[in-house]
Amino acid sequence: MSHNDHSVELRPKLVGERVKRTEDPRFLTGVGRYVDDMSPAGMLHVALRRSDQPHARIIGIDVGEAFSVPGVVAIYDASDLDKDVKPAIPTSRMPGYYATPIWPLARGKVRYVGEPVVAIVAESRYAAEDALEHINIEYEPLPFAIRQVDAVKDDAPLLHEEAGTNTIIRREFKRGDVDTAFENAPVTVKGRFRMTRKTAVAMENRSYLAEWDQRKQSLTLHTSSGSPGIIRDVLSGCLDLPGTRLRVIAPDVGGSFGAKGSLYSEEMLVCILARKLARPVKYVSDRLEDLSGTSQAFDELIEAELAVTQDGTLIGLRADVIGDVGAYSIYPWTAALETVQVVSFLPGPYRMEHYRGRIRGVLTPKPPTGPYRGVGRPSSTFAMERLIEMAARKIGMDPVEFRRRNLVRAEEFPYRTASGIIWDKSAFQECLQGACDFVDYPNLVRERDAARKAGRWVGIGLASYAELTGIGSRISVAPGMPINTGTETSRIEIDATGAITAAFGLSSHGQGLETTLAQVIVDELGCKLEDIEVKHGDSSLVPMSSGTYASRSAVLGGGAATLAARVVKAKVLRAAAYLMEQSIEDLDIYDGIIASRNSNQTLTLKEVASAVYTQMGRIPRDQREDLTASETYDPYLGTACSSTHLTMVEVDTETYGVRILRYVVAEDCGKIINPMIVDGQVHGAVAQGIGAALLEEIVHDDQGQVVTASLADYLVPVATSVPNIGIVHIEADLPNNVGGFRGMGEGGTIGAPAAVANAVSDALSHLGVSVETLPVTPERIFQMLRDTNTPRSANST
Amino acid sequence: MTEQKITLSVNGQSYTRMIEPRLLLSDFLRQEIGLTGTHVGCEHGVCGACTVVLDGRSARSCLTLAIQAEGTEIETIEGLGNVDKLGRVQEAFRQHHGLQCGFCTPGFIMAITDMLRHHPLETDDQIREALSGNICRCTGYEHIVNAVRELAKERGPLK
Ligand code: FES
Ligand code: FES
Numbered sequence: 003m004s005h006n007d008h009s010v011e012l013r014p015k016l017v018g019e020r021v022k023r024t025e026d027p028r029f030l031t032g033v034g035r036y037v038d039d040m041s042p043a044g045m046l047h048v049a050l051r052r053s054d055q056p057h058a059r060i061i062g063i064d065v066g067e068a069f070s071v072p073g074v075v076a077i078y079d080a081s082d083l084d085k086d087v088k089p090a091i092p093t094s095r096m097p098g099y100y101a102t103p104i105w106p107l108a109r110g111k112v113r114y115v116g117e118p119v120v121a122i123v124a125e126s127r128y129a130a131e132d133a134l135e136h137i138n139i140e141y142e143p144l145p146f147a148i149r150q151v152d153a154v155k156d157d158a159p160l161l162h163e164e165a166g167t168n169t170i171i172r173r174e175f176k177r178g179d180v181d182t183a184f185e186n187a188p189v190t191v192k193g194r195f196r197m198t199r200k201t202a203v204a205m206e207n208r209s210y211l212a213e214w215d216q217r218k219q220s221l222t223l224h225t226s227s228g229s230p231g232i233i234r235d236v237l238s239g240c241l242d243l244p245g246t247r248l249r250v251i252a253p254d255v256g257g258s259f260g261a262k263g264s265l266y267s268e269e270m271l272v273c274i275l276a277r278k279l280a281r282p283v284k285y286v287s288d289r290l291e292d293l294s295g296t297s298q299a300f301d302e303l304i305e306a307e308l309a310v311t312q313d314g315t316l317i318g319l320r321a322d323v324i325g326d327v328g329a330y331s332i333y334p335w336t337a338a339l340e341t342v343q344v345v346s347f348l349p350g351p352y353r354m355e356h357y358r359g360r361i362r363g364v365l366t367p368k369p370p371t372g373p374y375r376g377v378g379r380p381s382s383t384f385a386m387e388r389l390i391e392m393a394a395r396k397i398g399m400d401p402v403e404f405r406r407r408n409l410v411r412a413e414e415f416p417y418r419t420a421s422g423i424i425w426d427k428s429a430f431q432e433c434l435q436g437a438c439d440f441v442d443y444p445n446l447v448r449e450r451d452a453a454r455k456a457g458r459w460v461g462i463g464l465a466s467y468a469e470l471t472g473i474g475s476r477i478s479v480a481p482g483m484p485i486n487t488g489t490e491t492s493r494i495e496i497d498a499t500g501a502i503t504a505a506f507g508l509s510s511h512g513q514g515l516e517t518t519l520a521q522v523i524v525d526e527l528g529c530k531l532e533d534i535e536v537k538h539g540d541s542s543l544v545p546m547s548s549g550t551y552a553s554r555s556a557v558l559g560g561g562a563a564t565l566a567a568r569v570v571k572a573k574v575l576r577a578a579a580y581l582m583e584q585s586i587e588d589l590d591i592y593d594g595i596i597a598s599r600n601s602n603q604t605l606t607l608k609e610v611a612s613a614v615y616t617q618m619g620r621i622p623r624d625q626r627e628d629l630t631a632s633e634t635y636d637p638y639l640g641t642a643c644s645s646t647h648l649t650m651v652e653v654d655t656e657t658y659g660v661r662i663l664r665y666v667v668a669e670d671c672g673k674i675i676n677p678m679i680v681d682g683q684v685h686g687a688v689a690q691g692i693g694a695a696l697l698e699e700i701v702h703d704d705q706g707q708v709v710t711a712s713l714a715d716y717l718v719p720v721a722t723s724v725p726n727i728g729i730v731h732i733e734a735d736l737p738n739n740v741g742g743f744r745g746m747g748e749g750g751t752i753g754a755p756a757a758v759a760n761a762v763s764d765a766l767s768h769l770g771v772s773v774e775t776l777p778v779t780p781e782r783i784f785q786m787l788r789d790t791n792t793p794r795s796a797n798s799t
Numbered sequence: 800m801t802e803q804k805i806t807l808s809v810n811g812q813s814y815t816r817m818i819e820p821r822l823l824l825s826d827f828l829r830q831e832i833g834l835t836g837t838h839v840g841c842e843h844g845v846c847g848a849c850t851v852v853l854d855g856r857s858a859r860s861c862l863t864l865a866i867q868a869e870g871t872e873i874e875t876i877e878g879l880g881n882v883d884k885l886g887r888v889q890e891a892f893r894q895h896h897g898l899q900c901g902f903c904t905p906g907f908i909m910a911i912t913d914m915l916r917h918h919p920l921e922t923d924d925q926i927r928e929a930l931s932g933n934i935c936r937c938t939g940y941e942h943i944v945n946a947v948r949e950l951a952k953e954r955g956p957l958k
Contacts, residue, residue: 022893029901030889032836032876036902039835205840205848205902205936256838256902257936289841512900512937636924678896685939686899713845713934721930721940726923750939 013592016521016531020678023517024531025510034254037209037224038286045211046075048272050132051120051137052295053112056148056367056706057161058141060110068136073129076279076409076563077137078121080109086111086274088240090265092333095482098172099338101163102330102365106271112141113161113329114367116294116708118267123283146367150303150326154364157410161329161365170331171363173342173481173509175421178356183318187244187309191392195385196775199301199326199757200693202374203718204511206256208296210269212276220247223273226260229549231507232334232485234541236265241273245541252539252549255511259690260373261297262511263551265333296707297372300698301326302344302361302381308389309356314399316408318356321348321385321418325363328370334485337363337677340371342481343378346421350386351430351644352408357420367706370673373551375690376751379469385778387465387756391763392772401760402443405434405466405646413771426467428744429670429734434466436668436730437648446650446664454768459653460663461767463760468644471745472557472737474637487552489636491544492521492562494570496629497617500594500608502527502534504566506720507547508559509539513683513747515555522560522741526567526779527574528591529607544632553643553745556675561635561740569631577610577629580621641737643744645669647688647753651761658780658787660696660762664726667753672737672744681729684750688727691754695717695762696777805869809834810878820866824858825849827865828875835875836905840934847933850906851875857913876905879912888912888950895946899937907933911947920951 004793028034067075089103108119120137124130145159152158153168184190198415199661204226211224221243227233227250234250236520241248255262268285276283287295306321325341345359394404410417415427429436446462470477475488493505504523510516516536524531537543550559571591578596579586582605588598596605613620614629650664667684674680697717701709710716736742762783766773771786802817809832816831823842827833828851840848842861849861852874880886886895888908898904907930914920914929926947930940 024897024942025901026893026898027882027885029898029904030876030885030892030908031881032834032905033882034836034901036835036838038839039829128821203936205900205934206838207840255900256899259936289843290845292820464935514899553822682896682899682938682942686937687939689939690936712843713841714843717941718934718936720932720934721927721944724939724941726941726944727939 017673017675019676021517021521021676023514025516033153036206036254037211037226040211040224042213042282045282046123046125046279047127047130048275048283048408049122049127049134051119051134051139053108053117053119055112055141055143056115057144057146058112060108060112060119061140061142064138066136066138067135068122071129073125074133076123079119080105080107083107083274087270087280090236090240090333092331092336093484094336094338096171100162100170101307102162102196104267104330104333106274108268114369116369121271121275123279146583146706147441148366148702148704150324150364150366153366154362161367168365169362170365171327171341171361173345174358174360175345176358177420178318180318180320180356180358183356184309184320187317188312189393189397190307190309191389191396192307193388193392193772193774195304195306195388197300197302197381197384198776200299200374200698201293201296201700201716202259202261202299203716204257204262206260207289208262208266208268208290209280209286210272211284212272213282214276214280215714216280218247221273221277222249222251223269224251224253225256225269226262227252228263228509228511228551230253230509230539230541231547233265233269236333237273240270245578250541252509255509258511259375260377260551260591263549264297264335266371267528281666289713290711293711295369295450297368297510298328299374300340300381301369302373304381304385304509306385306389308393310393310397312395312397314397314404314407316352316354319349319354321345321359323359323361325361325367326362326368326371328368330365330370332370332372334483335373336483338481339373340378341428344382346423347379348382348386349382349420351410351425351466353410353414354420355387359421363654368702375687376748379467379752380691380694381654383465383467383752384756384759385777388759388774391463391760401464402434402438405464406431407756409434409466423470425642426737427735428468428644429732430468432732432734433644433646433668433670435782436732437666440666440668440728440730441648441664450650459655459765460650461763461765462650463757463762463764464646464648465756466646467750467752468642469553469752470640471553471643472739472743473552473640474638476638477608477640483505485548487503487548487668488636490558490562491632491634492559492566493544493632494566494630496570496607496611498611500606500611502529503537504534504563505537506559507544508550508555511551512553513550514679515559518556518679519559519563522563523567524566527571530594532777533594533768553747556743557637557641557739557741557745558635560675560743561637562633564740565633565635566631569633570629573627573629574607574610577614577621579607580625581605581610581613598783618704635740637739641672641744642738643669643671643746643749645749645753647757649757649761651758651765653762653765654672658783660778662692662725665725666730667750668730668732669746669749670732670734670744671746673742674731675743680746683747684729685727687748687750688754689719689724691751692724692758694751694776695755695758696779697723699777803866805866807868807870808872810875818865820864823861824863824865824866824868825860828860834875834877838902838905840903847910848903848906850909850933852909852913857910876908879908884917891946891950895942897938897943897946903933903935907935907943915950915954919957920947922949
């Protein structure tokens, strides 16, 4: 290797560095621009009258004196908008599925408390809300079944008569002969696991602003969406506007966690109204509307049973799951996204031959469920990891040793799970070991035992899981869905001033993509970080994009950026080779300077750009090419991101409050673009998982009313609810995709509920209770202890 | 509704406006004088996104009527620094990656500005307690705690 080659190798790379985020200064100084920060001249505000009935026929709507409120401009119900819009249909090829049409306002019937029925448009939000009070809606209440166990029954009242059933999703995965395996199994454990309904609670409420350009007859929607491209594509059909006259922009977005990645009625509504009224129209959800109208999450009832041998080898797993999908199938993900993932991921990262997992997704009069960080896998991991620890306990084996025996081993990859998922090589075993080493597991066990001797209720819990991330076109994110989630496009341009614009259809709502994607481009292209402007969150930037969700942006966006940067670099080098009279092989770019290993002559990117675009004659006409490239990346398959979480908790013997004493995450997320950002993602996701385990629950009463309608009732973690989190990055073989990246944005939320549930169960094991419902609140612990103690006291009296 | 005149100072600048008595201070700041850095996350006093410093102490602008702020001095996120020159708390947040989507950030920074003036913040428990009136859904708090620990150390013990 020549001296020169060597120095190229040693040049510092940005990928892998804790680069400070370029988006931060605007957020830190209060000049970020979220949708609600925009107020174009003439803007109108929308307030919505929402249903207070879970299931009812709309008999009549009386607007009363609403128009007497100063500032009220218009009032609409569904019948007024019939000609302005076609419904969005969340189609799917799933057999037996019914795609519930999505309209801007309820038509004929309401199907959950919180469903929008009447829209009031006024000069201010205050005026619009004043007018709401005047609206009277007459309903004829209809029968309903609020709980999934009732709604699934054959004689249950139907929410969508057209469907002919409430059960719109049915799916079964099976391998081997699970029933025979259970007949002969020496040891079985089972449980009835329930991950109650959650919601994302992004700190920015959903916000939409539509502007109609009368001159061009075109519409711009500013939306707090994670998927502006998907919204553009569907609205194009609903509003009958081509993409040239419909632009969807997600400006700064205050968190999504999946919940802002679906189409919402209010998004359709502001577009229709802006066009109708030829004025900008804004709708901003308040928190009550968020907690009763934004898509919710999980809500599965999982009956599952695990068979193992006496020496701790998994034999088989069978599960029956009822998923409560709420009143509608969400666009574009459909009700299959959450539900089907529960049974497809249930076998987890383990080697196991016999499996049968069945899911029924059932309509109930509640807000629709949709994607929320982790999707399906927080529920499946909770159930499976509880079974793993229950089985280990039953045969008297340490749960770490039990997992070690059953996690897929390095030599077994690629491993096809019982449900058909292919795990590419990932550090399953090493993550388990890494978490244990980090806390000195044998010592932690001694600590726990000593604490127990002293009368404290202390327990240790683990969770191992793998998720499929960065999914390409071969695999559908949700089964049978009509949109393409397998590709992303990056368009990179060096302009005549030498500045670089990198455009993506992805959107960043906290992930720091403006920084990480620029890091990738710097390394590939050899430019300076500050010369790159990353643009995202705008449907006009690339022909098609499905946005940021499902732990895909680093893999797909990073991959597309890499490909486009390579093409642009080659063009720069061709131009420079001509200008410098050098051969391309001898040239390299670093820090925006093109140098040759054979001469001291250098050129800056700016000089090359100027020669290409401006100084005609420097490069012959037939060799001149624009310094631009647009590349689409399709990883085809997906890649596994694996992890083990380990936690130690203490349950207060008086209050039954749970405190987390230790927490560690060991994970293999492939090549890390920015460790600082990865750590932040892990912290945030684990906090959400801890929330799911200990605090968060959307509660609907028997009348279908949401009783957790404020942040004082729906509790999310605050700084005192979460511990410091130890993070171990396992360096394993890189996945076979362009950047070597694995997706990692969701993992923490997948592992934490299971790990905490296991630790609380361990802490309470001497009392004979096992955690099967999350969140495990003090009240639930109280009830579990009372229920297990009642028979005993009954016997003694 | 009859409007009333109020005069108050925001980031050292005086504003006089005719307002409805029911107008929230958060709406006044965002809509009347265009300072949209103060965010609204819940409008019921729980999330802390709307925190400003009012006459030297942190206050929830969503639970304060603008009319109540008559004659007061208010500090908002816009007063602490700007894009080319971050204020000290803002800089610490950047160094420690104490923000992701940035929506909760102004509220945290204003609350911390107040805390640093009045609270010991000597242990992590004290810091977490001090932060517990604000919700961040993105960061899991650890990086924010790290930033505050550094700021408190730099400040030294409270006089
Ligand atoms: S907006 Fe004021 S506390 Fe949430
Ligand atoms: S940074 Fe997103 S809520 Fe705190």
